[in-house]
Every structure is written in C-alpha cells, then in structure tokens.
Amino acid sequence: MENITLAVLGGTGKEGKGLAYRWAKAEYKVLIGSRINEKAKTAANDLNEMLGKELVKGLENINAAEKADILVLTVPYSAHxxxxxxxxxxxQGxxxxxxxxxxxPPKVTKVQMPKAGSAAQEAQEILGENVNVVAAFQNISHEHLFDDHPVDCDVLVTGKGKAARLEVLKLVEAAGMKGWDAGVIENAAVVEGMTSLLIYINKQNMVKSAGIKITGV
Ligand SMILES: NC(=O)c1ccc[n+]([C@@H]2O[C@H](COP(=O)([O-])OP(=O)(O)OC[C@H]3O[C@@H](n4cnc5c(N)ncnc54)[C@H](OP(=O)(O)O)[C@@H]3O)[C@@H](O)[C@H]2O)c1
Structure with missing residues (x-):
C-alpha cells in the first residue's frame, strides 16, 4: 500500500462507510467526511471498533477533502x-x-441521465479541468462491503486520464475487487445507467446485490 490518504465524503452512509472499511482494512489512511463533524467522528469510531485499530478519522467534508490525496464522493444524487x-x-490538482x-426517486429502476451525460461528467464540469474525475464502484452494492467474501461484481473504471484510472484501479484491488480500465469519462454513463438495471434485477429476483462480470478477456 502506498502512503496515500483517502477522504470518503458522505462516508457516514451505506456505500461510503463500506468502502472506507475496506480501504482501512488494506491499511490506507482514511478520513470519513460528513456535513456534521460529530457524525463523521461517530462513523470513524464505529469503523475503528470493527477494525480493532485506530485507522479512520472523522472530519467535516471540507476538512477531509483538504487533508486527503484522493477524494471519493458517496452522496445521493440530490446532494451531488x-x-x-x-x-x-x-x-484542485x-x-x-x-x-x-x-x-x-421514485423511479430508481429507470435510467434517467442528467444533461451533462452522467453524474461523473457533471462533477468534471463543476470541479474543472485541474481535477481528474474518475467514476467507479457505481455497481457495487453496499451489501457486499462489510463481509470478507470476494465481491461477485466487477468494477468498471472510467474517467479523465489513463494515469488517474490506473491509480483508482489500485484502490479497487485494495478493496478486494476486480477492476477494469473502461475508458474515458463519457463511458461513465453506461456504468451509472447499469445500476438502475441491477436494482430492477434485484427487485425481480428478491435479492439485494446483483452484479456484473466482464468475461472473455
Ligand atoms: N447504497 C448502495 O448500495 C450503492 C451502491 C452503488 C452506488 N451507490 C451510490 O453511492 C451514493 C451514496 O449512496 P448511499 O446509499 O451510501 O447513500 P446514503 O447512505 O443515503 O447517504 C450517504 C451520505 O450522504 C450524505 N447526504 C445525504 N443527504 C444529503 C444531502 N441532502 N446533502 C448533503 N449530503 C447528504 C449523508 O452524509 P452526512 O449526513 O454525514 O453529511 C449520508 O450519510 C449514491 O449516489 C448511490 O447511488 C450506492
């Protein structure tokens, strides 16, 4: 593991807390970000108890973002x-x-992409060209993240810049998942849209964590 600090913004929620747990287990320094300092600290304490070590700290989103090398955003789209x-x-940078x-909501099983093409492209527009936005983990159900079994779903990594995508593929591997470089940020639309399909398949089959796998490679 490299000496990298990760900030999981909105890391008090289901997906972010699960990812934070996996990265802390892989011995990354992890900061949980929240709108509320106390909430971040409580989530960090929960994770440290599960890990049996003080590996995670809780901070307000802005402070976590300032202190980290790589930022991860896990908030509902309404808060994006x-x-x-x-x-x-x-x-920046x-x-x-x-x-x-x-x-x-309520039509979460229907693909409804924003005008920019995808949430990732919106993020790139808002953050500007000096930030490498990379989209990943959108198909990984939080149900997978707190157990130690292999995750039966691949991670398609799309985004700005091959080097940035390769850095994020290291995070995918550290979290115990199989990742693929899936190309430019425009391709994020397909991966984000796939989540609605997976939620539909979950509902049809009364399961909670349908996934996808790349075959033939
Ligand atoms: N859950 C999954 O299985 C899953 C799987 C793949 C992708 N995703 C995606 O990951 C993202 C997070 O999902 P989640 O299930 O973890 O969400 P969540 O638990 O509902 O919310 C995550 C965090 O977002 C912050 N938040 C909530 N409402 C907000 C608002 N109005 N303004 C600002 N911050 C707000 C909260 O943090 P604070 O109150 O601490 O600020 C909350 O703990 C979503 O975009 C989701 O589509 C989720």
Whole structure:
C-alpha cells in the first residue's frame, strides 16, 4: 500500500462507510467526511471498533477533502452538486472518485441521465479541468462491503486520464475487487445507467446485490 490518504465524503452512509472499511482494512489512511463533524467522528469510531485499530478519522467534508490525496464522493444524487461546490477548491490538482449514481426517486429502476451525460461528467464540469474525475464502484452494492467474501461484481473504471484510472484501479484491488480500465469519462454513463438495471434485477429476483462480470478477456 502506498502512503496515500483517502477522504470518503458522505462516508457516514451505506456505500461510503463500506468502502472506507475496506480501504482501512488494506491499511490506507482514511478520513470519513460528513456535513456534521460529530457524525463523521461517530462513523470513524464505529469503523475503528470493527477494525480493532485506530485507522479512520472523522472530519467535516471540507476538512477531509483538504487533508486527503484522493477524494471519493458517496452522496445521493440530490446532494451531488452542492457537495461538489463545497469541496471544489480542496479538490484542485487531485483525483476525484465519483461513486454517485444519478437515481431519480421514485423511479430508481429507470435510467434517467442528467444533461451533462452522467453524474461523473457533471462533477468534471463543476470541479474543472485541474481535477481528474474518475467514476467507479457505481455497481457495487453496499451489501457486499462489510463481509470478507470476494465481491461477485466487477468494477468498471472510467474517467479523465489513463494515469488517474490506473491509480483508482489500485484502490479497487485494495478493496478486494476486480477492476477494469473502461475508458474515458463519457463511458461513465453506461456504468451509472447499469445500476438502475441491477436494482430492477434485484427487485425481480428478491435479492439485494446483483452484479456484473466482464468475461472473455
Ligand atoms: N447504497 C448502495 O448500495 C450503492 C451502491 C452503488 C452506488 N451507490 C451510490 O453511492 C451514493 C451514496 O449512496 P448511499 O446509499 O451510501 O447513500 P446514503 O447512505 O443515503 O447517504 C450517504 C451520505 O450522504 C450524505 N447526504 C445525504 N443527504 C444529503 C444531502 N441532502 N446533502 C448533503 N449530503 C447528504 C449523508 O452524509 P452526512 O449526513 O454525514 O453529511 C449520508 O450519510 C449514491 O449516489 C448511490 O447511488 C450506492
């Protein structure tokens, strides 16, 4: 593991806390970000108890974003724009991993992409060209993240810049998952849209964590 600090913004929620747990287990320094300092600290304490070590710290989103090398965003789509605007300055020059899926409740099983093409492209527009937005983990159900079994779903990594995508593929591997370089940020639309399909398949089959796998390679 490299000496990298990760900030998981919105890391008090289901997906972010699970990813933070996996990266802390892989001995990354992890900062949980929240709108509320106390909430971040409580989530970090929960994880440290599970890990049996003090590996995670809780901070307000902006402070976590300032202190980290790589930022990861795990908030509902309704909070995407406002959270991006709040950490824009702190993100400059960094890799920004967007896990957001542009679900529009109540029709979460229907693909409803934003005007920019995808949530990741919106993030790139808001954060600007000096940030490498990389989209990943949008198809990984949080149900997988707190157990130690292999995750039966691949991670398609799309985003700005091959070097940034390769950095994020290291995070995928550290989290115990199989990742693929899936190309430019425009391709994020396919991966984000796939989440609605997986939610539909979950509902049809009364399961919680349908996934996808790349075959034939
Ligand atoms: N859950 C999954 O299985 C899953 C799988 C793949 C992708 N995703 C995507 O990952 C993202 C996070 O999902 P989640 O299930 O973890 O969400 P969540 O638990 O509902 O929320 C995550 C965190 O976002 C912050 N948040 C909530 N509402 C907000 C608001 N109005 N303004 C600002 N911040 C707000 C909260 O943090 P604070 O209150 O601490 O600020 C919350 O703990 C979503 O875009 C989702 O589509 C989720």
């Amino acid at each position: 724009k406002s959270t991006l605007e709040s950490i824009k300055e702190a993100a 960094k890799i920004f991993v967007d896990v957001t899926v542009p679900l529009v």
